[in-house]
Structures are given as structure tokens and as C-alpha cells.
Amino acid sequence: GQNIDQPTEMTATEGAIVQINCTYQTSGFNGLFWYQQHAGEAPTFLSYNVLDGLEEKGRFSSFLSRSKGYSYLLLKELQMKDSASYLCAYMDSNYQLIWGAGTKLIIKP
Amino acid sequence: GAVVSQHPSRVICKSGTSVKIECRSLDFQATTMFWYRQFPKQSLMLMATSNEGSKATYEQGVEKDKFLINHASLTLSTLTVTSAHPEDSSFYICSARSTGRREEQYFGPGTRLTVL
Numbered sequence: 407g408q409n410i411d412q413p414t415e416m417t418a419t420e421g422a423i424v425q426i427n428c429t430y431q432t433s434g435f436n437g438l439f440w441y442q443q444h445a446g447e448a449p450t451f452l453s454y455n456v457l458d459g460l461e462e463k464g465r466f467s468s469f470l471s472r473s474k475g476y477s478y479l480l481l482k483e484l485q486m487k488d489s490a491s492y493l494c495a496y497m498d499s500n501y502q503l504i505w506g507a508g509t510k511l512i513i514k515p
Numbered sequence: 516g517a518v519v520s521q522h523p524s525r526v527i528c529k530s531g532t533s534v535k536i537e538c539r540s541l542d543f544q545a546t547t548m549f550w551y552r553q554f555p556k557q558s559l560m561l562m563a564t565s566n567e568g569s570k571a572t573y574e575q576g577v578e579k580d581k582f583l584i585n586h587a588s589l590t591l592s593t594l595t596v597t598s599a600h601p602e603d604s605s606f607y608i609c610s611a612r613s614t615g616r617r618e619e620q621y622f623g624p625g626t627r628l629t630v631l
Contacts, residue, residue: 437618448608448625449559454618493558497618503549507558 412494412506418484419514426479426492426509434499438470438477441493443508449493452479481511489513517543519611521623528599529631535595536626538609545611548592549620550584553606565592589614599630 410430418424428438437456441449455461455470455477467480479492491508498504518541528534538548546567551559563584565571571584583595592611596603608625 441622446606446627448622450622456618501612501618502561502564503620505559505561 410494410496410504410506412492412509414507415510415512417512417514418481420484420486422484423480423482424484424511426481426494426511428477428479428494428506430475430477430494430496430504430506432475432496432498432504435472436497436499436501438468439495439497439503440466440468440477440479441495443491443493445490452492484513486513486515517541517611517613517619517621519545519609519621519623521607521609521626523626524624525627525629527629527631530600531598533595533597534599534628535593536607536609536628538592538594538611538623540590540611540621543611543621544589544614545592546589546614547612548586549610549612550582550592550594551608551610553608553625559608562594596628599628601630604628604630 412428440452443449453468460469465482470477491510493508495503495505520539522537548565550562552562553559561574562577563571563573565584565586567586567589573579586592606625609623610620613619
């Protein structure tokens with residue numbers, strides 16, 4: 407199957423921390439991606455996890471548990487410019503990206 | 516880093532006309548390019564997968580005679596929307612996958628198509 411789920415919308419406060427979860431079900435797996443997409447723009451790459459564990463990159467971190475079909479994107483020290491949609495996607499056995507619907511993150515002052 | 520360009524970035528056309536969108540990988544070779552469509556407040560929808568030198572593979576529900584894809588070289592793929600109608604108005608985004616590393620996929624900036 408090709409199921410991938412993430413929350414539709416989340417709200418957080420500037421300076422705080424937010425965790426965006428993503429769950430998936432697939433028989434073939436070649437990694438989990440997170441992209442950021444601002445309104446009217448193309449997605450930009452944030453992270454790629456293919457092994458279990460936490461990958462940290464500045465204010466953003468991404469976690470993967472393959473056995474649980476679960477990933478999260480952690481954003482620290484939130485800034486207003488972080489307001490965007492965050493898309494998770496897994497790469498299937500054909501190396502094709504299967505996309506979630508995206509999580510719209512709203513940052514409030 | 517790898518750069519993918521799209522041209523034009525924005526196009527407005529009359530109903531019934533055809534529009535061609537170019538996708539270029541500027542500093543790497545892309546055996547495979549993907550074409551996506553995104554309607555407002557919706558996620559990316561894969562339209563077709565384009566492999567250099569062969570016919571594109573279209574997703575279910577995407578009309579191959581309406582959305583013509585040509586991938587004539589390792590750095591260029593084109594999407595032609597034929598006989599465009601207002602319902603084809605959307606944000607079209609291409610992405611290119613590096614020949615050497617299949618997990619790396621780079622997105623173009625997108626083309627906003629408005630059909631009047």
C-alpha cells in the first residue's frame with residue numbers, strides 16, 4: 407500500500423519548539439524526506455533519513471523509526487519565516503517519492 | 516548545489532491554446548525527471564515520470580495526449596499542455612533526479628499557469 411499521513415495544520419509560538427509527525431505504510435522503502443514549501447513556491451529540501459535515528463541540522467532535526475513507520479520533523483527556536491507547509495514523503499522501492507498532504511505550520515508572535 | 520530551472524515561471528494563455536514548460540538541470544545530469552501539479556492548498560500530485568530517451572510514464576487519470584512530455588536530453592524535459600482549459604490552471608513543478616544518486620531529487624521553482 408501507499409499510505410502516508412501527517413496533520414493538516416499546526417500552530418506554534420515564535421521562539422518555541424514544534425514537532426510535526428508523519429506515519430507511513432509501505433512494502434518498499436528507500437528513505438524518508440522532509441520538504442518545506444512556502445505559499446506559491448516549489449518545495450525545498452530539508453532532510454533525508456534512511457536509517458533509524460535522529461539527524462540534526464541547525465534548528466531543524468528529523469527522526470525516523472522504520473519499524474514503526476514513523477518520522478517527525480522538529481523545529482526549534484521558531485521564527486516567523488518558518489510559517490510554511492511541511493511535506494513528508496517516502497521513497498518507494500522504485501525510488502519514486504510518495505507524498506503526504508502536507509502540514510501547514512502557523513507561527514504566532 | 517544542484518540547480519533545476521523552469522521556464523516560464525508564469526504564463527497566462529487563452530483557452531484552447533497550447534503551452535510548453537521547460538525543465539532544465541543546470542549543473543548535473545538527470546536521467547529521470549518528474550512532473551507534478553499542485554492546486555491551491557493541496558499537496559503535490561505526480562503527473563508523470565520522464566526518462567531520457569524513452570516515453571514518459573503517466574499516473575492514473577492523467578491524459579497523455581493532453582500533457583505531452585518530451586525528455587530528449589539528460590538536462591532537459593518539456594511538458595506541453597495542449598488545448599488548455601481553465602481547469603488546467605495550476606502550479607506545475609518539475610523535479611530532476613541525479614543520474615548517480617537516485618535518492619537525490621531537486622525541484623524547479625515551478626510554473627504558474629493561468630488559462631483564461
